[in-house]
Amino acid sequence: MPKKKYLFINHDIDELRKEIQTIRKPLYKRLYEVCRLYANQPLPEKHPPQSITFMGMASLNLSLAYLLTRQKHYLDEAKRWIFTAVKYPRWGHAHLVDVDLSASWLLFGLGLSYNWLKDELSLQERTLLKDKLILQSNKMYDFVIQMQKDGMEWPVQFWQNHNWINFTGLATAAYALGEEYEQSKQIIDHAKKNFDFVYEVLADDGSNYEGVVYWRYGVIWLFIYAHLLKYTEGIDYFKKSDFMKQTFFYRLYQAAPNLEEIINFGDCHDRRSGHSCALYYKIASEYTNNYAQYLGNLVREHFLYREQYESGVKPGILHEAGLEFLWYNPEIKEKRFDDLPLVKYFEDLGLIVVRSSWEQDAIHFSFKSGHPGGKKQWEKSYELFIDKGWKTRGLAHQHPDNNSFILHAHDSYLAIDDGYNRTVKACEHNVVIVDGKGYPNEGHNDIWEEWKQDCVSEIEEFVNEDDLVYFVGEAHKMYDPTLQLTRFARHVFYTGKDYFVIFDDLNSDQKHTYTWIMHTDTTPNVRYDEVRTFEYENGPAKMNLYSVIPKESDYKFKNTVVRAIMTTQEPDKFRETKMRTIHIENKEKSNSMCFLNVISIRKAFDEENIQIQRIDRPHMKGVIVKKGEDEEVYLFSKSRRIEYQTVKADAEVVLLQYKNEQLVKFMVKDCNKFSIDGNELIKEYIKKTVIKSCHSVSV
Structure with a gap:
């Protein structure tokens, strides 16, 4: 007699039974320990006012424990969980009842339990479970057909977790029921069609x-x-x-x-x-x-x-x-x-990660600037909209965080994000806002539904070579069109030392107050040296924010509180984030604005080991950062007129690196002429890197 093949289990069950005493012993311990928790958990006779996704996983774990051990108490406990859920007339609470996550987790867990335990159930028990799986599958599949016809909700939101979870739960139940359910094949084929597209896009x-x-x-x-x-x-x-x-x-x-x-x-x-x-x-x-x-x-x-x-x-x-x-x-x-590698660029999302090492107290800087939902989703979803009229993105978990960054170092969060939020706003991220405004239609959790196709952000430049990481995010198209922004470029530099240089270039056809924002866990101490300095302390770490440009600016601190209900199934359960926020603003309204900030990081009990000096000329802004025998000069010019000591360039950006006062390396962006001591150098190496717009050269 051939051995029974169990759905979803790709091992011989007898081999697994042997392995729980040897190579799978730690995993078996995980399983029986969680099953012990279930035995002591009371189950409500009526559907609780919350998600019941946990009941699907409990049924799976208990059923697997029985298959592996044949210990009757696991079977009895599995049945307690299974038939408690079966008795609920509806699966789910408050929102999309019977056709969303609670229902699909139960279809998955109870579907596998039906396949695994069918021979151990009485005829009455088997019929009860089978009929409930069929009833819930019918409800969900009817919803799928209607929503795909209307081009609405999770059945057509191919990039969203609800689509993946719900179709998987539905398909699992269909495989478990097989020929006992007349719609099994239709559901299985429908799920295949869905996932064929999902995996592709x-x-x-x-x-x-x-x-x-x-x-x-x-x-x-x-x-x-x-x-x-x-x-x-x-x-x-x-x-x-x-x-x-x-x-x-x-x-x-x-x-x-x-x-x-x-x-x-x-x-x-x-x-x-x-x-x-x-x-x-x-x-x-x-x-x-x-x-x-x-x-x-x-x-x-x-x-x-x-x-x-x-x-x-x-x-x-x-x-x-x-x-x-x-x-x-x-x-x-x-x-x-x-x-x-310590630097990783996820081009589709516009996400760049910079680490100082793989040690547990390393510096970690993440930066994001890209298409809402990612470039591939953005383009494919517009194709579907043009072809079928479907709004398929479902970007409820996307934030207005382009050109924002998060910084973690020495086991502490330093520059932070709002995290979970149902009323998303740009001002709750580490960005620049304009006249107090951010993106259009802010204040709910999917502001992208009516977004125009060309309203995107992107990484304009990315360089990672020879101990230099440099990138530029451009995000002006994301902002409220009434602001008439024409440029919001954020330049970020990292040269392997314990600081980052961030230069923001903003332009508009109107005059504005521009507000540079950073959120942290703690409020800083303020020092008024040559460059105004904000010193943050957070447990084992310190961070200095050097406000270099503008020389004259206003600043203030505020408390930002983000409070959000975590699930509509539990409206009394919320998550709250309290952030300490700094605002740095221009004193007088202007069409254009530059912010130049240096962020340095160190351990809490270490002394600061860098010196900061401002360069502020009508045609050029910059900063000199000195650390020991190393000196770096960062120069920016909207008019493309860089002049520093004997260096001249018709460039927007120049980085000069010195050791013991000798120039050892330079980087230029978008440059035709570059000279040192009157000697032009740019032509010599631009031929070697003709496809690049940014060049880094050792002298």
Whole structure:
């Protein structure tokens, strides 16, 4: 008699039973420990006023524990959870009841339980569970058909986590029911068509505009569905999708250096909801990704419970125990991150990450400037709108954060983001606002629905060579058109030292007050030296903000509070972020404005080791940064007239690097003539780098 093949389990069940005593012993421990928690948890007879996604994962874990051990108490407990959910007349609370996340998590978990435990259930129990799965599948599939007809909601929002989760839950139930359900094949085919498109149009570089928290919440379902298809029909999306191959690196580079915390661009409920051991193990297994195996083990062994209990996202990491067990491949070796590059550019999203090292107290600077939702999504979604009239983006988790940055160093957050927000505003990010205004239509959580196709931001320049990182984000098209901005370019420099130079160039056809904004956890001390300095202290780290240009400016501090309901299913549950905000403004309104700031970072008990000197001339602005025997001169000229000592250039930007007062290296941007001591040098090397507009040369 052939062995029974269980849906979603790609191992021989007898082999797994042996491995729980050997190579899978730690994973089995994870599973039985979480099952112990379920045994002590009371279950409400009526649907609670909250999400019930956790019930789907509990059913999965308990059912798997029974398959592995044949211990009857796991079967009894699984049935307690399963039939409590079955008795609820509706799945979901408050919003899109029966046709959204709670329903789909239950279709997934209870669908697998039906397949795994069917032979252990009485006829009455089997019928109850089967009929409930069919009822809920019908409700959700009817919704899919209607919404795709109307071009609305998650069935056509291909880049959003609801689409991935809901179609996966629906498809899992259809596979579990098989011929017992007359619509199984239609649903399976419909899900395939959906995911054929989804995998094709996701960002090739693996980036995810919804942010790290929704990456861990939503992207895992892309892997769940791909796993389901690989081991039911032999369709391998893992090989077809560049996004799937690369997305681990997006997550890794948006980890803070301590690896526990996150860089929280987009909607992030907190600073810790970022890990999924199960997903790391699946990536490690599918792609022989040794880095993912290392991170998965690190999280499981050290971060697991703090992640669960400080996380604002449910059901949370503990309840992925069954997936961890099934996806862990003990043959994959670990590899630390030390040989990975310290600078990473995710071109689709316009995300640039700069690290000083892979040590846990490293400096980590993330910068974002790109198309809403990413370039590929933006372009493909407009094609669908033109072709079908569908509004497919669903950018509710995208923030107005172009040209914003987040800085984490020495185990502390220094320049921070608002995180989770349902009334997004540019002023709650580290950007420049104009006359107190940011983007049009701000104040709710999807301001992009009626956005024009050419209203995008982008990285204009990116250089990463010879210990120089330089990039430019351009974002003026994102701003309220009544402001008549024609330029908002943010230039960022990093030369491997413990400081960043940020130059902002703004122009408008009107005169404005321009406000440079940065948010932090703490309020700074203010020093009035040659350059006004704001010194921030935050536990083990310090940060100095040197306000170099304009020489005369107004500044003020304020408290910024962002309060947001986390889910419409639990309207009394909210998340609040309190930020200390600095505003630096021009004293008199002007058509154009330049801000030049230097941000230096050090350990809390170290003395500052750099000196700052302003250069302020009618045709040129700049700053000299001295550190020991090194001196760097950053020069900017709107009129493209750079003159410093014996250096002349018809350039917008020049960087000069000196050691012991000798010029050793220079960088120029958009330059035709460059001379030192009257000798022209630009022609000599511009031939070698003709396709570049920015050149860095050692003297």
